[in-house]
Amino acid sequence: MHDAGQPLQGPDTADKGNPEKGLSLAEQEERELQQAMAMSLNQEIGPQETGVTSVNPATFGKATRDYYEENAWAMTLIDSSAREIIISPDPEDRKRTDDHPVFIRPSQDSPYLGGLVTILHSIPLARESLLLRSHLLPNYGQDSQWWNGQSINLPKVVTMQSAQDNDMEWDDILYETQRLMAFLDGTNRAFGSSDALVSLKAISDSYGSEGGIGRFLEAWQGAAVRATPDNPLAATFLSRAFKRPLAESTEPIAKEFYTLDPFVDRSHGQTLYDVLDRAVWSDRPGEQLDDVWLEHVADVLTIKLETSDNLANSVDVKIPSIFYPDRYLETNKELARAFRQERLQAMQEITGLETMISRFTMTSQLIYTGLEKKDILQKSAEAAPVAMANNMADSASQEQTSPEETTPKSDRLVQELKDAAQRIETKLNELILSRAGALEDLRKYTKILTEPSESEAQSPQHRYTLRGVCTQPHITYVLRRQASPDAEDSAMTDTKPQDEWQWWRISFSTDDGKTQQAKKTQSGNTPAAPTNSDVVGYTASKVREIEVLRAAREESKSVMLVYATSNAVDAPVEALPSQLQVPNS
Numbered sequence: 001m002h003d004a005g006q007p008l009q010g011p012d013t014a015d016k017g018n019p020e021k022g023l024s025l026a027e028q029e030e031r032e033l034q035q036a037m038a039m040s041l042n043q044e045i046g047p048q049e050t051g052v053t054s055v056n057p058a059t060f061g062k063a064t065r066d067y068y069e070e071n072a073w074a075m076t077l078i079d080s081s082a083r084e085i086i087i088s089p090d091p092e093d094r095k096r097t098d099d100h101p102v103f104i105r106p107s108q109d110s111p112y113l114g115g116l117v118t119i120l121h122s123i124p125l126a127r128e129s130l131l132l133r134s135h136l137l138p139n140y141g142q143d144s145q146w147w148n149g150q151s152i153n154l155p156k157v158v159t160m161q162s163a164q165d166n167d168m169e170w171d172d173i174l175y176e177t178q179r180l181m182a183f184l185d186g187t188n189r190a191f192g193s194s195d196a197l198v199s200l201k202a203i204s205d206s207y208g209s210e211g212g213i214g215r216f217l218e219a220w221q222g223a224a225v226r227a228t229p230d231n232p233l234a235a236t237f238l239s240r241a242f243k244r245p246l247a248e249s250t251e252p253i254a255k256e257f258y259t260l261d262p263f264v265d266r267s268h269g270q271t272l273y274d275v276l277d278r279a280v281w282s283d284r285p286g287e288q289l290d291d292v293w294l295e296h297v298a299d300v301l302t303i304k305l306e307t308s309d310n311l312a313n314s315v316d317v318k319i320p321s322i323f324y325p326d327r328y329l330e331t332n333k334e335l336a337r338a339f340r341q342e343r344l345q346a347m348q349e350i351t352g353l354e355t356m357i358s359r360f361t362m363t364s365q366l367i368y369t370g371l372e373k374k375d376i377l378q379k380s381a382e383a384a385p386v387a388m389a390n391n392m393a394d395s396a397s398q399e400q401t402s403p404e405e406t407t408p409k410s411d412r413l414v415q416e417l418k419d420a421a422q423r424i425e426t427k428l429n430e431l432i433l434s435r436a437g438a439l440e441d442l443r444k445y446t447k448i449l450t451e452p453s454e455s456e457a458q459s460p461q462h463r464y465t466l467r468g469v470c471t472q473p474h475i476t477y478v479l480r481r482q483a484s485p486d487a488e489d490s491a492m493t494d495t496k497p498q499d500e501w502q503w504w505r506i507s508f509s510t511d512d513g514k515t516q517q518a519k520k521t522q523s524g525n526t527p528a529a530p531t532n533s534d535v536v537g538y539t540a541s542k543v544r545e546i547e548v549l550r551a552a553r554e555e556s557k558s559v560m561l562v563y564a565t566s567n568a569v570d571a572p573v574e575a576l577p578s579q580l581q582v583p584n585s
Contacts, residue, residue: 087536093516096190100540101480103506104180105191107149110198111473112560116213116302117177117194118506119468121184122480125568126300129236130177130220135227136579137175140182147183149195169202170223176200177220182580191508191538213302213560217258236568239298241280242330244291252291261304264315271318272561273327273450275305280328283340285348293336294328299568301325301464306558315559319469319552320450321545323563324460327449335449335457343445346438353435357428464563469548471555476506477548505543505551513537 087094096102101122104114120126141152176197183192198204202219217237224234237258244252262279264270277283281290301323305315327336453459469477482502513535552559575581 096188101504102184103191104194105508106473112213112470113194115470115476119478119562122478123467123564123568124573125571129233131181136577147192149193151196170226172200173223182576214259237298237300240296241294259302259304263308264305266309285344293330293333297325299565301563303561314554319549321466323464324450326460326462339445339448346442350438353431357431467564468562469552470560471551474508479503503543503548506540508538510534512539
């Protein structure tokens, strides 16, 4: 289970030449596990070489041949910059400090699962669901390295039927998740590992960098339904969608899902609703509208966005702190169908206007000049008198045109060119204004059922708030309830209900390790990590909601969002079951 009762100890630092000298067998094992765990993080923490490499001077044995061909051999040295990647061996670097949130670190086999579990624990209904009190073990066992990824192997009574149905594996998913909830509740450690959970066959067989969080939620729900079929908490993360084929008489097709994971097309200024609209409806001009709706949205909804643009540096999607799924629900299907049709018409109008604007501004002959049609006409008008004068001079000897005739012709041509340029500019301005109006209409359709409205029919009812964000596997933003102030302190500080929640940014990487080591050096302490190693550490800091929303939009090419209903946030927080309560170290 978690580390309760186990002292937080690091290796003896007296002998810097041999970091393992003087360590007990258990401490050596812990160090090796830390090294293995840190090495598995290589894809998240940079391009350093993993493993232990020597930096000692090269040594040579004596020559055994009489002659060596000079061009056939050469001396090569081990890369002196190769470094070992480890988790800090200093106990204080792994011990929870102040009110910092405990978190589950990332790993190669479960990139976003650590962040997801950390966020879910901070949502009361999600925590209560994952504890699944109606299906508990009498004894969860102990292992001093469980927090570091080591599995706890308990004796099991296996029947032929349970072995055939693989029920023991499903139960292990529930028990490992319960251990994680208990660890996050009361450990004195700064972070733990989900490796024991990820190693279970039901999860690891389908795990990958994509879809891992959805697979975990699906596996957990399947295990919870097997264990407690009538427990509503088993469906906390389950959503359901329907699609009716074009034939009205055909039964709609149902699909259950645990995450929404649409790809993000490149379009600056788009919102989360724009992305979900394309994913849910796939409306296209000239095609019949799909009949798709959401019958049920989970109380805890996870959304994973990833840009389809390989050159992009971020998802570039505006993320709302409050999300309403009402526009996709069955109760608003007819209203949604109406504004979807109107939106398609607006999109067609915008496309037509942009085509006309293009015709009035550029032609294939003018593209490479960098000038628009009206500019060409204006310059032609300016050049016309000079051209006419030159033409008059060239033909004067032939007496083809008199000066009296040339001047009126020149004036008429100049005026005609100026009038043409003015007509183009007037028409262009009209088209631009029409396009602006069409775009405004389009934005109105996009906003329907996404924010409170004076119209009761268009005011959403299902309110979700953002509870957590993962911008990268090693960076998690989580909204946590602050420690409740004493009644006397609350009266003195006039604490407001909306201030009881605080956003935190948690990062776990070699850069954070450098920050930890630098602070230690500044305070006069000597880090225990070997000099030829890169230390993986963590930082945790309070942030504002606006910073979280900006990070979700700009910090990465993919982002995981977790939203929850008021029902999920306001659920009571009960103490851990006695089987999961162990005194802290």
